[in-house]
Structure formats: structure tokens, C-alpha cells
Amino acid sequence: MSGKVSLHYFNGRGKMESIRWLLTVAEVEFDEFHLTTRDQYQKLLDDGSLMFQQVPLVEIDGMKLVQTKAILHYIAEKYNLYGKDIKERVMINMYSEGLMDLMEMMMILPFVSDTKPKLDNILTKANERYLPVFEKALSGSVYLVGGKLSLADVLLLECTLMLEEKFPAILAEFPNTKAFQGRMSRIPAISRFLQPGSKRKPQPDEHYKKTVMEVFNLTTLNL
Known part of the structure; x- marks a missing residue:
């Protein structure tokens, strides 16, 4: 192998x-x-x-x-993208699983004949359930957990970019999250990707x- x-x-x-x-x-x-x-x-x-x-x-x-x-x-x-201890890891897991739940809603869209109800549901849940969590977590913080880049940050960037493909102005009411997206996008490996x-x-x-x-x-x- x-x-x-x-x-x-x-x-x-x-x-x-x-x-x-x-x-x-x-x-x-x-x-x-x-x-x-x-x-x-x-x-x-x-x-x-x-x-x-x-x-x-x-x-x-x-x-x-x-x-x-x-x-x-x-x-x-x-x-080394998984926190420094068990408490940081469980926070990373919680953020990550929430993001994966939201992204999975978008993954099924190609297989749905009538996408409007699904898109409406995604928009509502993103605005009311998911993005407020990350907006609060990023208030005064560069990263979501422990002041260091982690799996959760990578998934948040991926998810916000996916959301903007469907709803270009969705981050207008979430300035901390938008600023985070900008910082992450300037990391050299991510910029190349x-x-x-x-x-x-x-x-x-x-x-x-x-x-x-x-x-x-x-x-x-x-x-």
C-alpha cells in the first residue's frame, strides 16, 4: 500500500x-x-x-x-487540529457535528426534485439555529476553540462558503463569522485550495x- x-x-x-x-x-x-x-x-x-x-x-x-x-x-x-485536551475536543466535536448536520442538508439538494422547501428550511435553520452559535463563539476570538486552528474551524469555513453559494448575503448579519471566513481564506494552503x-x-x-x-x-x- x-x-x-x-x-x-x-x-x-x-x-x-x-x-x-x-x-x-x-x-x-x-x-x-x-x-x-x-x-x-x-x-x-x-x-x-x-x-x-x-x-x-x-x-x-x-x-x-x-x-x-x-x-x-x-x-x-x-x-494537531483537535484541541489540547478532552474538554477542547468535545467542544470541537459539538461545533463540528452541528456544521456537518447543516452541510448534509445541502448535500441532498442535487437529489431533490423540488428544492425550494429544502432551501427555505436551510436558510431558516442557518440563520436561527447554527450561525448565531458561531457568531457568539467568534466574538473576540480568532478561532472557535482554545485560540488555535482546529477541525471545527475548517468545517466552519467550508460550510459558510457552501451557504454563500446558495444565499450570497447570508453572512451580512454575522460580521464575526464573515471576518473569520476572510482570515481563514488567507491561510496559504487554503488560499491555494x-x-x-x-x-x-x-x-x-x-x-x-x-x-x-x-x-x-x-x-x-x-x-
């Missing part, structure tokens, strides 16, 4: 995108193997690579890791949706 980190997923965002972000911030090089056919997915199943028959799959340090949160926690701890031609994936399109459906042998998703 190569010493380089290998990612197995679709050529799109989905649940792998947060992993790409975190590896980028940790300045870890990675290779990507994109699922484009049912046979490729079946081979991973037959090889026993997918513990729960699901991707993302990340090969790192001689292991085949599945389950997004487990992968993120491993990378964050390995590269935000440039065209990087391994950051664009917003999902019909081709992405079609590929996911074909690989998983689905005709519809009940969302």
Missing part, C-alpha cells in the same frame, strides 16, 4: 469534501480514485474494503478508514447526480 493518502469517492463534494479540506489544511498530499461505475464500487465491496458497504473510503497509515466523522477525527488528531485547478470540487451538477445513482444502482432517493 502506498504511503500517500488515497481517497475513494465520486468526483464531487459529498461527504468526502470535508476530508479534502482537512487534509489540505494539514498540508497532506493525497491521491483520488473516483468511482464512476458500479463495477468499481462492487470491487471495493468484494475486497472487504468497505466495513459498512459505504464510501467515503480513505487509505492512510496502512489502514482503510470509513465513516466520515471517524476519518475526520483521526486526521485532526494526527495533525480556493483557486481554480485545485482539488476542491465544484457544486454538484446533473452528471454528479447521475454517477451517484448509477454506482449505487438507484432509481430514486427517498428524501
Whole structure:
């Protein structure tokens, strides 16, 4: 097995995108193997690579890791992006899981026929449930936890950029969060990741949706 980190997923965002972000911030090089056919997915199943028959799959340090949160926690701890003690880690986890909940609402949009109700719900929850939490946490603080860059900060940047793609003015009422986004975007590794031609994936399109459906042998998703 190569010493380089290998990612197995679709050529799109989905649940792998947060992993790409975190590896980028940790300045870890990675290779990507994109699922484009049912046979490729079946081979991973037959090889026993997918513990729960699901991707993302990340090969790192001689292991085949599945389950997004487990992968993120491993990378964050390995590269010192996971706080200094158990109390900081639980705060990082709480912020991170809230952000992942919000991002998962956006991940399903390509598979929904009528997106307006979903978008309305995302906007309401972002404004009333999620963004106020981060706005308060960033009052007088550079980072969310312990005055140091962590997994939670990386996910917050990813999430706010996703939100602005759908709602360009959403951060107007959250100046601390907007300022945080600006600071994070100036970190050299992140600045490079935000440039065209990087391994950051664009917003999902019909081709992405079609590929996911074909690989998983689905005709519809009940969302």
C-alpha cells in the first residue's frame, strides 16, 4: 500500500469534501480514485474494503478508514487540529457535528426534485439555529476553540462558503463569522485550495447526480 493518502469517492463534494479540506489544511498530499461505475464500487465491496458497504473510503497509515466523522477525527488528531485536551475536543466535536448536520442538508439538494422547501428550511435553520452559535463563539476570538486552528474551524469555513453559494448575503448579519471566513481564506494552503485547478470540487451538477445513482444502482432517493 502506498504511503500517500488515497481517497475513494465520486468526483464531487459529498461527504468526502470535508476530508479534502482537512487534509489540505494539514498540508497532506493525497491521491483520488473516483468511482464512476458500479463495477468499481462492487470491487471495493468484494475486497472487504468497505466495513459498512459505504464510501467515503480513505487509505492512510496502512489502514482503510470509513465513516466520515471517524476519518475526520483521526486526521485532526494526527495533525494537531483537535484541541489540547478532552474538554477542547468535545467542544470541537459539538461545533463540528452541528456544521456537518447543516452541510448534509445541502448535500441532498442535487437529489431533490423540488428544492425550494429544502432551501427555505436551510436558510431558516442557518440563520436561527447554527450561525448565531458561531457568531457568539467568534466574538473576540480568532478561532472557535482554545485560540488555535482546529477541525471545527475548517468545517466552519467550508460550510459558510457552501451557504454563500446558495444565499450570497447570508453572512451580512454575522460580521464575526464573515471576518473569520476572510482570515481563514488567507491561510496559504487554503488560499491555494480556493483557486481554480485545485482539488476542491465544484457544486454538484446533473452528471454528479447521475454517477451517484448509477454506482449505487438507484432509481430514486427517498428524501
